[in-house]
Amino acid sequence: MAVVSKHIPVPDRVSVRRALLSVSDKTGLIEFARGLARHGVALVSTGGTRKALEEAGLAVSDVSEVTGFPEIMDGRVKTLHPMVHGGLLAIRDDEEHKGAMAEHGIAGIDLLCVNLYPFEATVASGADYATGVENIDIGGPAMTRAAAKNHAYVTVITDPQDYASVLAALDEDKGQVPLALRKKLAQKAFARTAAYDAAVSNWFAQQIAEEAPDYRAIGGKLAEVMRYGENPHQAAGFYKTGEQRFGVATASQLQGKTLSYNNINDTDAAFELVAEFNPQRTKAVAIIKHANPCGVAEGASLRQAYEKALLCDPVSAFGGIVALNDTLDAEAAEEIVKIFTEVIIAPHATDEAIEIVGKKKNLRLLVTGGLPDPRAKGLAVKTVAGGLLVQNRDNGTVDDLDLKVVTKRAPSEQEMVDLRFAFRVAKHVKSNAIVYARNGATVGIGAGQMSRVDSSRIAARKAQDAAEAAGLSQSLAIGSVVASDAFFPFADGLLSAAEAGATAVIQPGGSMRDDEVIKAANDAGLAMVFTGMRHFRH
Structure with missing residues (x-):
């Protein structure tokens, strides 16, 4: 049955007196913890995080001191305890909740800083099944969801990028965090656990060869807010799913304007096409316009392949995307920049080629570090009204x-x-x-x-x-x-x-x-x- 709200007013600003920090990614941790300590915040932590804070000279309590119970089962059980979850979930202005806290000696946790076990990176590295399972975080998502639910009183942080905004709020409001920021961080926390669970469930489906599981979740992390989508009246964002596949999502942009929604869509199409051609066998170039090729060719050199591809449809190639299956060299770069081109994408680029392309300030140059494997398995997703169409990537090859x-x-x-x-x-x-x-x-x-x-x-x-x-x-x-x-x-x-x-x-x-x-x-x-x-x- 549904739980009925007691309609207790939510405070605009809440003070942070006690924080629990438990992170796998320790980027910026020490600076953040020092900022909290500067405001008199008591620090509680676990395992490796506690050790890092202690080594930095910070006063910190171990979570086992809070729970009265040691960390057990190789760390699988450490924060799953009423002393932790009661401190996160208690409604501070609810008399019944305050009574329960007093009766059981539960102290409030006003700030939770958690980032989860690196499950996505672990399985992407090719780890075996047992290692993948062991890197599924349980306590982290449970605490994160508890804190996010109780954002009326608790600030939850799941991303080191948010440390600065929280410290700025504490500085501005004398140790308090405003409701608007707490809501924003809570939304992000729920999205993070959703994306995490999506990665786990999809990995499990792959492990047991379940092609169409009863529930399918798709998650991603915002890489960039687009100026607009396919058209100016459409809002858009670019999200990375964490799939370790060479392409636009993993590329380094060496120069040029910010990529647009259509640029990313077309560049992905171009690079996936040119990857069909093994660079050990031949050099190949694909020129794409509106996600369709207007010229594709292979040759003894990239320059020759580009010239042959351009011959197919030189009119449509104007303002197109050029993808190469091997290192962009100076000869190819000199030809490509002769006409207006939106994007060049290649596994690598020589210094000479980068210098040549650099003379066209608006031309985007992306290097990916490799080619996507056309035979690799993966998912392709398309939205329809009220649903998702999900299928395996087309990994059939004529060879x-x-x-x-x-x-x-x-x-x-x-x-x-x-x-x-x-x-x-x-x-x-x-x-x-x-x-x-x-x-x-x-x-x-x-x-x-x-x-x-x-x-x-x-x-x-x-x-x-x-x-x-x-x-x-x-x-x-x-x-x-x-x-x-x-x-x-x-x-x-x-x-x-x-x-x-x-x-x-x-x-x-x-x-x-x-x-x-x-x-x-x-x-x-x-x-x-x-x-x-x-x-x-x-």
């Missing part, structure tokens, strides 16, 4: 597929190389996706159309436009191969590709009309392979 030749003519060796290339790219194009490619470069891309034949026609038109921009007499699609992210439901899309000049096709297959499509390919003299895997991206 792991058994390609099946279904036409009379098999692809040539070069066609097969280009077919694999085109299918890698198609995986990252919005559905319905059609990609024309030749000699390790896209030459025409059709994305996001309601009809696959329309995507094919748009891609063919892009190839023609690119040829005209380059001063060539015939479409770049002549002699190309074509990839489709899903099967051709009818032969018309395939025939449209043949009319554009494609000589070979790669597609998942699986249509009720596969026989009709195969016959059309044979009649047109096309080679065609089935992958058995589709890559819808909506």
Whole structure:
């Protein structure tokens, strides 16, 4: 049954006389504790935190002195005690609560400073199951939630970044903390324990191979407040989930303006695409506009790959995102900065390249330290009204597929190389996706159309436009191969590709009309392979 409020007025300001500190992250701890001591606050602590405070010369009581019970079971049980939780939860202005405190000798705890066991970092480091379980904090979240619930009288801190604001409040109000700050910190505390529990529950689901648990929680920590979202009237923030995956969330921004919501979305799309290309095998560049590639290519050097990618759609590339699968060097940087580019993202960058990019003050340069593994498992989340759609990340790669030749003519060796290339790219194009490619470069891309034949026609038109921009007499699609992210439901899309000049096709297959499509390919003299895997991206 619900607990009915007694409607006791909440004080605006409360004094901090006694604080309990128990932290795993000791960043700024000593300075904060000294600030509390300066205001006459009595300090209570646990284990390693108490030791650190004592070594700094601060007077501190061990929590076992408060509970009258020693820390036991390797530290699993130390703060789970009425002397602690009574001190956190007691409503100071409730006569019944005050009577209980007096009867049992419970002293109030006015400030709680807790940050939790580093569970997220532990499991991200590849720790085994037992180590992961041992790093699940129990007492910390329990105390945090208790203090946050009783924010009417208790200040709760879960992040070292908030030490300064609390000390400033104590300085301004002679040892008191205002209600507005207590509320703000309580909200943050509940969000922190929610994100923590989300990390634990999702890790557990992964450990037991539970693909669709009855409850799914998603949590993250604010990395940056965006100026706005996709459009100026939309508020937005960028949150990091703690997943150890090279990309925008783990990147260092070496220069340029602050990233916008759309920049982050597009840069992530670009880097995930270019990661499909192993830098030990080839250099690759992807140019992205509005989360769709407008040019992708591989080459002997990054500069060559960029020039080939740019040729595909130089108009759309203006103001785009450029992603590289290897260290940005001076030669590539010199080419990229010749046109307006929003973001460059690469695993690393040479000093010479950084200097070249630095001449474009607004151009953002991100270095990630590595490439994301396209085969790695993970979750993809999308919101709908009243719910979340959660699925596994699309970690299928064409290199792991058994390609099946279904036409009379098999692809040539070069066609097969280009077919694999085109299918890698198609995986990252919005559905319905059609990609024309030749000699390790896209030459025409059709994305996001309601009809696959329309995507094919748009891609063919892009190839023609690119040829005209380059001063060539015939479409770049002549002699190309074509990839489709899903099967051709009818032969018309395939025939449209043949009319554009494609000589070979790669597609998942699986249509009720596969026989009709195969016959059309044979009649047109096309080679065609089935992958058995589709890559819808909506």
